[in-house]
Amino acid sequence: MKEPRPELQADDEQVPEFDPVPADELVRGERTRDDFFDAVLSLDSPQTAGEVADRAGHGVDAAREYLEWFEQMGIVTQVGESPATYRRNQEYLDWRRVQRIREEYTDEELVELLERAAERDAAFAEAFGVEAPSAVSITDYAAETEQSVTEVWEDVTAWQTTRRRIALLERALTGTTEASGSTPAV
Known part of the structure; x- marks a missing residue:
């Protein structure tokens, strides 16, 4: 790999200092949960985990986990088995x-x-x-x-x-x- 031009190289005085980001802020997952929650709230008809994943912009495995959790909380109801289909629990x-x-x-x-x-x-x-x-x-x-x-x-x-x-x-x-x-x- 070629070295960058001298004017693009940083010396010790030019190296920026970054405050470390706490690990819990990197891995807390609130945004993913919120994405799935928003997707579930927008359901107006029964949807599969894949369809919910598409709405949330995340993977199907994550959708299945969140849908199971939301079902335990009463936010969604599973209405179909194969494939698993969920509807928003408006009540x-x-x-x-x-x-x-x-x-x-x-x-x-x-x-x-x-x-x-x-x-x-x-x-x-x-x-x-x-x-x-x-x-x-x-x-x-x-x-x-x-x-x-x-x-x-x-x-x-x-x-x-x-x-x-x-x-x-x-x-x-x-x-x-x-x-x-x-x-x-x-």
């Missing part, structure tokens, strides 16, 4: 969300948030002239009101979000742990 994620809401807000704040969400829900129902967002035909309503399909779709999805928010707030206020509304056993 678990909703439960975690309710727990976080309970930790973050007082009952008084939750009641205030619920009242505002209920008012917004009523305003949507009045504006659309129906009781639920699922009863809105986006294209028909856009044509009837001379709005763009995009505008109507955005309003309908905002209404759906409001309905989901109401359900979560009610669960947080009433102490229910499941979407069905049951209360925890004591």
